[in-house]
Amino acid sequence: MIVKLFPRLRRAAVDQLLDKLEPTARGSAFALAYSLPDAVYYAPTGGAKVPHSQLTGLRTAILEIAKKNGYPRSPDRAQASEFDAEASIQLVELTGANNGEFLRDDVWACIATVLLPDIVTWRFSLGARERYHGGIRNAFQRLWLRGVVLDRGEGHQERWGLLQSLTEDALVQITERPSIASSKELSLALAEGWVQASCKYGVRKMEELMRKVTLQVRLHNEIRHLASMSTEDLEGFINQLFEDAAYRSGLAPA
Amino acid sequence: MTASVAFPFLTVPDSNVIAEPWFIRVDGGELAPAAEFVAGWDYACKIELTRNIEVSFEEAAEALGISPKNLELELLVEVGTGAGRYPRQMLTCARYPITASASRAEVKLIPDSSSLSSLIFLTTTLVLSASPAEAPRLSPIQTNSKLWSERSTMRLDGDEPRFPIETARFSSFFQDLPESNSPWYMSWNPGDWNRDFHGAVRLYLNTEFPQFIERLQAGDDFALRYLSVEIIGQILEKLMDEEDAQDIIDNAPAGSLGAQAGSWVSLAWPNTPINTLQQKAETQPGRFRACIWAIADRQEEL
Known part of the structure; x- marks a missing residue:
């Protein structure tokens, strides 16, 4: 299968484009001019440039989700959360999970800064530059990663249930820890453990519990290969960590 | 292990x-x-x-x-x-x-x-x-x-250089600040020695100095070594300012800024105690910097 090569944008070019962006601007330079800025580049070989129609399709799909959630009015917490979950699903469905292009910071920098800058400004702000630059805090890179690691699989009845159930804090605990997020098995087990524990102790108690358990997972992972444990063993191990953390915090089932 | x-x-x-x-x-x-x-x-x-x-x-x-x-x-x-x-x-x-x-x-x-x-x-x-x-x-x-x-x-292989380099127009980048007159600058934050080296350090070349960039692109040996010495020098001199420099090197994860700095130290001054180097950097900064040319000579590429 031929890899679709996505446009890339270097860090300095992101800053230069952001300097020219108006906080109230709608649309993107790309959508208006139907061409990409000069600073954009592609991998020289190894695939075919993604067609413009696919880039505009990506923009349209995400814009629609934003509009459903209040765009252009500032989103409230629930709308922001709903946007994040829906956009995660859409990004994974449009880009796929196993394409080296989407592990690149410069690809996501281009998507955020050139294709969807108005949505980033709406969801965060123009001043939040880390949301445009590539990396784990990029407005869309983080959503794509969530979708990839928390996808329960095509045949699952509640395929995207974890994206909708987990709180922002829980999602950050998983996806901003490379030692956890690099392993789909470990990420899924931790997320499933969170869902079970939240039913038992209540969502409001979960922030403290999740932080304690995430720390324990990272410590245990140094001395034990957690990702290669059987699904049942890993599930049991994670559930036990939640139980222990709840016990130490003096929490009783809600 | x-x-x-x-x-x-x-x-x-x-x-x-x-x-x-x-x-x-x-x-x-x-x-x-x-x-x-x-x-x-x-x-x-x-x-x-x-x-x-x-x-x-x-x-x-x-x-x-x-x-x-x-x-x-x-x-x-x-x-x-x-x-x-x-x-x-x-x-x-x-x-x-x-x-x-x-x-x-x-x-x-x-x-x-x-x-x-x-x-x-x-x-x-x-x-x-x-x-x-x-x-x-x-x-x-x-x-x-x-x-x-x-x-x-x-x-x-691809477009990623081993050392992250970008070109930029410094008059746009820095506008009226004095930095806009520099042919290059290294963007990095000293202190976070455990950060991945390639994420922690980035070299910007000023497109308003086209001859300088052309020399680098042409592989001008002296220009490349000069730049290497400047980059390594900045990092090692900051490391020498750290009281716990030896601990930083000893505990640096593979691939981190601290590990890279440690490998340069071993290359330039094998088996030399870190406090000797710190003293040299403090009292003879010119000679300390001159020693770094030895690393640049022995490094194929940053």
Whole structure:
């Protein structure tokens, strides 16, 4: 299968484009001019440039989700959360999970800064530059990663249930820890453990519990290969960590 | 084995594992020792990675304090990818049971190139595959306990330079600030020595100095070495300001800014105590900087 090569944008070019962006601007330079800025580049070989129609399709799909959630009015917490979950699903469905292009910071920098800058400004702000630059805090890179690691699989009845159930804090605990997020098995087990524990102790108690358990997972992972444990063993191990953390915090089932 | 982790159980020493080097075959070509850099790679390439590993089973059992008849081991060989100190995505995990009679694994991995990005991480881990029936208190007992591990990293060819470099128009970048008149500057934050080197440091070249950039692009030896000395000098001089410079080097994770600085220190001043270097940097800064030319001379590339 031929890899679709996505446009890339270097860090300095992101800053230069952001300097020219108006906080109230709608649309993107790309959508208006139907061409990409000069600073954009592609991998020289190894695939075919993604067609413009696919880039505009990506923009349209995400814009629609934003509009459903209040765009252009500032989103409230629930709308922001709903946007994040829906956009995660859409990004994974449009880009796929196993394409080296989407592990690149410069690809996501281009998507955020050139294709969807108005949505980033709406969801965060123009001043939040880390949301445009590539990396784990990029407005869309983080959503794509969530979708990839928390996808329960095509045949699952509640395929995207974890994206909708987990709180922002829980999602950050998983996806901003490379030692956890690099392993789909470990990420899924931790997320499933969170869902079970939240039913038992209540969502409001979960922030403290999740932080304690995430720390324990990272410590245990140094001395034990957690990702290669059987699904049942890993599930049991994670559930036990939640139980222990709840016990130490003096929490009783809600 | 990870030196910075204090294991709460006995582990297998390096001397009990004969880990032969990795070999790589690109696009059906000759099998060659895997270098730090996979030249000519792109998403359409076919890559085959091989290595042989042998565990001295009896000696490993002795090191772990577990009788060989009660010991069950497994080698896990993982392929991960993505830029940074840690892989962003683990792609595969191949398993090789290790027993007294079959203690050698012939590893052969064929990762899908279209899933790869920037770096290939090859992690080999020896784990306990079953809890031993009997074991002394200090022996590992939990399945999947890590007993020995090793990681290799290979950079993939593409547009990524080994040292992150960007060009920019400094008059736009810095506007009226004095920095706008500089031909180059290095963007980095001293202090976070554990950060991945390639993420922590970035060199910006000012497009308003086209002759300077042309000299670098043409591979002008003196210009490249001069720039290397300036970059290494900035980092090492900041390191020398740190009271706990030796601890920073000793505890720096592989691939981090601290580890890179430590390797430059060993290259320029082998076996020299760090406090001697700190004194030199403080009292003879010119000579300290001059020594760095020795590193730049011996580095093929930053």
